[in-house]
Amino acid sequence: MNYHSTRSNLPTTDAAKAVLQGLAPDGGLFVTDRYEDFDWEGTLRLDTLGMAKKILSTLLPEIQNMDSLVEKAYRGKFETDELTPLVSVADRYVLELFRGPTSAFKDVALSMLPQLITASRSQEQVRDEILILTATSGDTGKAALAGFCDVPGTKIIVFYPDAGVSAVQKAQMVTQEGSNVCVCAVRGNFDDTQTGVKKIFAAGVPSDCGVRLSSANSINIGRLAPQVVYYFKAYADLLQQGRICLGDKVDYVVPTGNFGDILAGYLAKRMGLPVGKLVCASNRNDVLTDFLRTGTYDRRRPFYRTISPSMDILVSSNLERLLYLLCEDCDEVAGYMRELNENGCYTVSDALLKKLQDEFSYGCCDDEETKRTIGRVWKENGYLMDTHTAVAWCVAEDQKTDAPVVVLSTASAYKFPAAVLSALGEEVCEDEFEVMRRLNEVTKVPIPKALAELKSKTVRHTDVIDREQMQSYVLGKIDHWN
Ligand SMILES: *Cc1c(COP(=O)(O)O)cnc(C)c1O
Numbered sequence: 001m002n003y004h005s006t007r008s009n010l011p012t013t014d015a016a017k018a019v020l021q022g023l024a025p026d027g028g029l030f031v032t033d034r035y036e037d038f039d040w041e042g043t044l045r046l047d048t049l050g051m052a053k054k055i056l057s058t059l060l061p062e063i064q065n066m067d068s069l070v071e072k073a074y075r076g077k078f079e080t081d082e083l084t085p086l087v088s089v090a091d092r093y094v095l096e097l098f099r100g101p102t103s104a105f106k107d108v109a110l111s112m113l114p115q116l117i118t119a120s121r122s123q124e125q126v127r128d129e130i131l132i133l134t135a136t137s138g139d140t141g142k143a144a145l146a147g148f149c150d151v152p153g154t155k156i157i158v159f160y161p162d163a164g165v166s167a168v169q170k171a172q173m174v175t176q177e178g179s180n181v182c183v184c185a186v187r188g189n190f191d192d193t194q195t196g197v198k199k200i201f202a203a204g205v206p207s208d209c210g211v212r213l214s215s216a217n218s219i220n221i222g223r224l225a226p227q228v229v230y231y232f233k234a235y236a237d238l239l240q241q242g243r244i245c246l247g248d249k250v251d252y253v254v255p256t257g258n259f260g261d262i263l264a265g266y267l268a269k270r271m272g273l274p275v276g277k278l279v280c281a282s283n284r285n286d287v288l289t290d291f292l293r294t295g296t297y298d299r300r301r302p303f304y305r306t307i308s309p310s311m312d313i314l315v316s317s318n319l320e321r322l323l324y325l326l327c328e329d330c331d332e333v334a335g336y337m338r339e340l341n342e343n344g345c346y347t348v349s350d351a352l353l354k355k356l357q358d359e360f361s362y363g364c365c366d367d368e369e370t371k372r373t374i375g376r377v378w379k380e381n382g383y384l385m386d387t388h389t390a391v392a393w394c395v396a397e398d399q400k401t402d403a404p405v406v407v408l409s410t411a412s413a414y415k416f417p418a419a420v421l422s423a424l425g426e427e428v429c430e431d432e433f434e435v436m437r438r439l440n441e442v443t444k445v446p447i448p449k450a451l452a453e454l455k456s457k458t459v460r461h462t463d464v465i466d467r468e469q470m471q472s473y474v475l476g477k478i479d480h481w482n
Pocket residue numbers: 104105106139140218255256257258259260261262310311388410411
C-alpha cells in the first residue's frame with residue numbers, strides 16, 4: 001500500500017517505513033488514498049481481536065505476521081479480550097475505551113504500536129535503536145511508557161507540560177519503571193511541548209548516534225490504524241444486540257483533542273462501515289467547533305486549562321489528514337499548513353467546508369456544563385463518567401438525530417477524581433489519592449487496580465526543563481544511553 005505525505009504525492013513509501021518514520025520528511029503526515037474494497041460486512045462477524053487482525057493487515061499490509069502481533073499486543077492485557085465494551089446508558093450507548101492497562105483510551109493504540117514498530121524495524125533491517133519521542137497532554141505519556149517499557153530495540157522519552165496534567169496522570173508517569181524509559185516535565189502548556197517535539201523531529205539527530213527517532217503521538221499511522229477497530233466493534237455489538245439492522249447508520253460522538261480518535265472513525269466510514277454523523281466534541285478550547293462551523297481555523301486565541309486536560313489543544317495535528325482525505329489535493333493542504341504556520345490561521349475553500357459539514361457535526365461545552373453532566377448522568381442513570389466523556393455526552397444531548405448514538409468514553413473517572421467528585425456535589429481535598437478513595441466510597445465503582453497501587457510507588461523521574469532545552473536534553477540522553 002502506498003503511503004505519502006499529506007503535503008506531496010511523491011515520494012511514496014510503504015506502511016512499515018511510514019510507521020518507523022512517524023512524520024513525513026516534509027513535515028506532513030502519512031496518508032494513503034485507498035480505503036475502499038474492504039470486506040466490512042465480513043469483519044463485523046469477527047470477535048474484537050479478529051477485527052483488529054483484519055483491519056490492521058488491510059491498512060498496514062507490508063507489516064508481516066499481523067495476527068501474532070495483535071495477539072501479543074492485546075491478549076490478556078485488557079480487562080476483557082473484548083477490549084472495548086459497549087454499555088447502554090439512558091437512550092444512548094457508551095463505548096468504554098478505557099479498560100486497558102493505564103485506564104485511558106490511548107491504551108488501545110499504544111499497546112499495538114510497539115509491536116508495529118519493532119516488527120517494522122526488524123523487517124527493514126534497521127540496526128539503530130528506535131527512540132520514541134512523545135509530547136503528552138497527560139494520557140499518551142503513560143500509555144506509551146507502559147507500551148514501550150523494556151521492549152527490545154526501543155527507547156522512549158516522554159515530555160509533559162508541568163502545568164497541564166492531573167496529579168494522578170503525573171504520578172502514573174513519574175513512577176514508570178523500565179530501563180529504556182525517561183520522563184521529563186516542560187515548563188509551559190501542551191502546545192508548547194508538542195511544538196518542541198516537532199522541532200526536534202525537524203532538526204533530527206546525528207546519523208551516527210545509534211538511534212533514530214520515531215513518534216508515539218497520533219501523527220503516527222501505526223497509532224491511528226488500531227483505533228479504527230473499536231468503531232467496527234461498537235457497530236457489531238449493536239447488531240448482535242438487535243438494536244440495529246445491517247446497513248443502518250450509527251452516529252459516534254467523540255471527545256476530541258488532536259483529532260486522532262475521530263479521524264479513525266472517518267477511516268472506518270471510508271472502509272465501508274455505515275457511520276452516520278461523526279460528532280466532534282470540544283471543551284472550552286473550541287477551535288475545532290469554530291472551524292467546522294465557519295471553515296476558518298484560527299489558533300490565535302486564548303488557551304484555557306480545563307477539567308478535561310487531554311483535550312486542551314489548539315493545534316489539532318490530525319486535522320491535516322482529514323483535510324487531505326476530503327480534498328485529495330496535496331498542494332491545497334500544504335498551502336493551509338503554511339498559512340497556519342506563518343499566520344496562525346487559514347480558511348478552507350467552500351467546497352471543502354461543505355464536505356466537512358456533510359461528514360461531521362460539532363459542539364462544545366465548558367467546565368460547568370461538563371460537571372453538571374457528570375452529576376446528572378450519575379444521579380439519573382447510575383453511570384459514572386470522566387470529564388472527557390462528559391464533554392461528549394453533553395454535546396450529544398444537543399444533536400438532532402434519528403440514528404443510534406454511541407458516545408466514546410476515553411478515560412476512567414479515577415484519572416480525574418477531583419473534578420468528578422466535586423461534580424457529584426462532594427467536597428474535595430488536596431490529596432488526589434484521598435479523593436480517589438472518597439469517590440469510590442460515594443459511588444462504589446471499583447478503582448482500576450493500577451491506579452489504586454500508584455500511591456505506594458516510588459517516584460523515578462524528576463527532571464523539569466524549559467521548552468528551549470528540549471533538544472539538548474534529548475541529545476544528552478542519547479549520549480548517556482550510549
Ligand atoms: C487523548 C484523549 C482525548 C483526545 O483524543 P484525540 O485523539 O487527541 O482527539 C480525549 N480524551 C482523553 C481522555 C484522552 O486521553
